[in-house]
Amino acid sequence: MALPILLRWFILSFGDEKVTKSDQYFYAAAVCATTMISTIIIHIVYFANYVLSMRCRVALTSLIYRKSLRLATFGSNQSSLGHILNLTANDVHRLEAAILNFPHIFIGPIQWILFSVLPPPPYVSQPRACEDAWLNILRPY
Secondary structure (H helix, E strand, O other): OHHHHHHHHHHHOOOOOOOOHHHHHHHHHHHHHHHHHHHHHHHHHHHHHHHHHHHHHHHHHHHHHHHHHHHHHHOOOOOOHHHHHHHHHHHHHHHHHHHHHOOHHHHHHHHHHHHHHOOOOOOOOOOOHHHHHHHHHHOOO
């Protein structure tokens, strides 16, 4: 949220004679610091999410392996080796990809509520531009 506001102040500072060079340097440093902090936080979140998905992949592969061993001891040949390999290779990988993108299920509605439903803060110049764009996209023909 802070980066667009800082960028707006930084860009508007070039047209204002009251703003000193030190203020512009401060705005530039604030934009860089905000970007760096955002990048670090996103990296930490994605890393933790990737570790969680890998743990789920290992656990699911272990469950499939144990089940295949148990089925092999009973002597039933209903599940072939190709089916078991398909489960461990394709389906477990798809589950891992789904776990990596799972937080976006919650982030999307929260962002929609923040930017479309709640009233805009007083420092926003065009408060409903985002909402108007979404209504144009979602409007039926």
